[in-house]
Amino acid sequence: MRVAxxxxxxxxxxxxxxxxxxxxxxxxxxxxxxxxxxxxxGGRTARAYIRAGRSLGAPEEVLDRLGIAATRLNALLVKxxxxxxxxxxxSIEEAAASPPPVVMGGTxxxxxxxAVAAMLARAVGARRLVIATDVDGIYTADPKRDARARRxxxxxxxxxxxxxxxxxRAAGTSSVVDGIACRIIEEERLPSAVVSGxxxxxxxxxxxxxxxxxxxxxx
Numbered sequence: 001m002r003v004a005x006x007x008x009x010x011x012x013x014x015x016x017x018x019x020x021x022x023x024x025x026x027x028x029x030x031x032x033x034x035x036x037x038x039x040x041x042g043g044r045t046a047r048a049y050i051r052a053g054r055s056l057g058a059p060e061e062v063l064d065r066l067g068i069a070a071t072r073l074n075a076l077l078v079k080x081x082x083x084x085x086x087x088x089x090x091s092i093e094e095a096a097a098s099p100p101p102v103v104m105g106g107t108x109x110x111x112x113x114x115a116v117a118a119m120l121a122r123a124v125g126a127r128r129l130v131i132a133t134d135v136d137g138i139y140t141a142d143p144k145r146d147a148r149a150r151r152x153x154x155x156x157x158x159x160x161x162x163x164x165x166x167x168x169r170a171a172g173t174s175s176v177v178d179g180i181a182c183r184i185i186e187e188e189r190l191p192s193a194v195v196s197g198x199x200x201x202x203x204x205x206x207x208x209x210x211x212x213x214x215x216x217x218x219x
Contacts, residue, residue, distance in 0.1 A: 002035040002100070003128045003207055004121035006114045006181075009043025010134040011197040012074045019198075024081020026200050027101065030207055031082070035100035037124055039071075039117040040078055042106070046070035064109035071105030071113055079103045092116070096123040115180035122188050129190050130206045131177060132197030137215035138176055154216040157186045177217075185217060192217040 012020060030036060046067040053063045075088045082101060089095035089104040107116050114131060121129045138160065141149040161182045177185075177194065185192050195206040195214035205212035 001128075002037065002121075002124050002126040003130065004037045004117050004124070004126040005039070005207065006117035006129070006131045007038055007040045007074075007078070008131075008133040008197060009041030009046060009071065009074055009113070011132065012040065012043055012077060014045075020077065021081060022200060023197070024078065026204055027078070028082055030204065031101040034207070035124075036102070036207075037095065037100060037117075037120050037126060038075075038078065038103045039113045039120060040074040040103065040105050041113040042067045042070035042074060045073060061109045068106035068109070073105075075103045075105040092119050092123050095120055111180060112178040114178035115184070118178075118181040118184035118188075118190070121190055122184055127191065128207070128209060129181075129185065129192040130203070131181075131192065131194045132203055132206075133194065134196065134198060135194075136196035136199070136202070136213055138194050138217075152215045154218050156218045157182060157192075160217060161186065185219060189219045191219060 027036065049066040049070055050063045053066050072088050079088070082103070084101070084103065089098055089102060091107055095102050095104045106113050117131070118129060135143060137151045138155055139149040139151050143149040160177060164176050164179045164182050184190065193206045193212065193214055193216050195202050195212055197203050199213070202212040202214060206214060
């Protein structure tokens with residue numbers, strides 16, 4: 001069975017290599033059972049380059065490309081934990097044609113890595129999309145800013161789409177789930193989950209389709 005994973009760049013903290021090593025152990029174990037297709041985000045590295053580029057007056061497309069480069073650095077880091085020395089795939093087509101496990105970063109300006117993961121899931125006929133972030137699901141508000149925010153155990157894709165902008169915003173910004181990813185999830189009726197990647201047991205459960213602490217996106 002094929003599973004696509006959007007691995008948030010916030011999880012790939014270069015000061016926490018012990019976590020990255022444990023994540024790699026999990027991915028190696030799971031890849032013996034499932035065909036994995038991972039897309040890594042850019043996290044702090046991407047935001048730092050985008051911030052510097054913006055201060056220098058770089059146009060949005062250049063800022064996007066800086067972010068994409070950071071996602072590919074993170075992809076190389078994850079591939080190292082899998083002892084995978086193949087180059088990072090640069091396009092959906094290239095990734096879909098590669099034998100799993102596949103790890104890639106972003107592709108072109110205007111597409112977040114959530115969107116790339118959804119596109120890759122569609123291209124390979126994945127049975128599930130798992131969006132792993134540093135937050136344990138989808139909330140009624142940003143739980144980092146609002147203590148009253150409530151986590152959805154499940155949410156319909158229609159309601160989720162009403163919460164997420166359809167249009168791509170400035171480089172380095174984010175939303176609950178990217179609008180393009182939401183559209184693909186709805187069009188493909190793709191079973192999806194949002195889970196904290198910090199909790200590797202919950203991440204494993206979500207990948208296998210077992211019960212987990214997080215949010216199920218109902219399609």
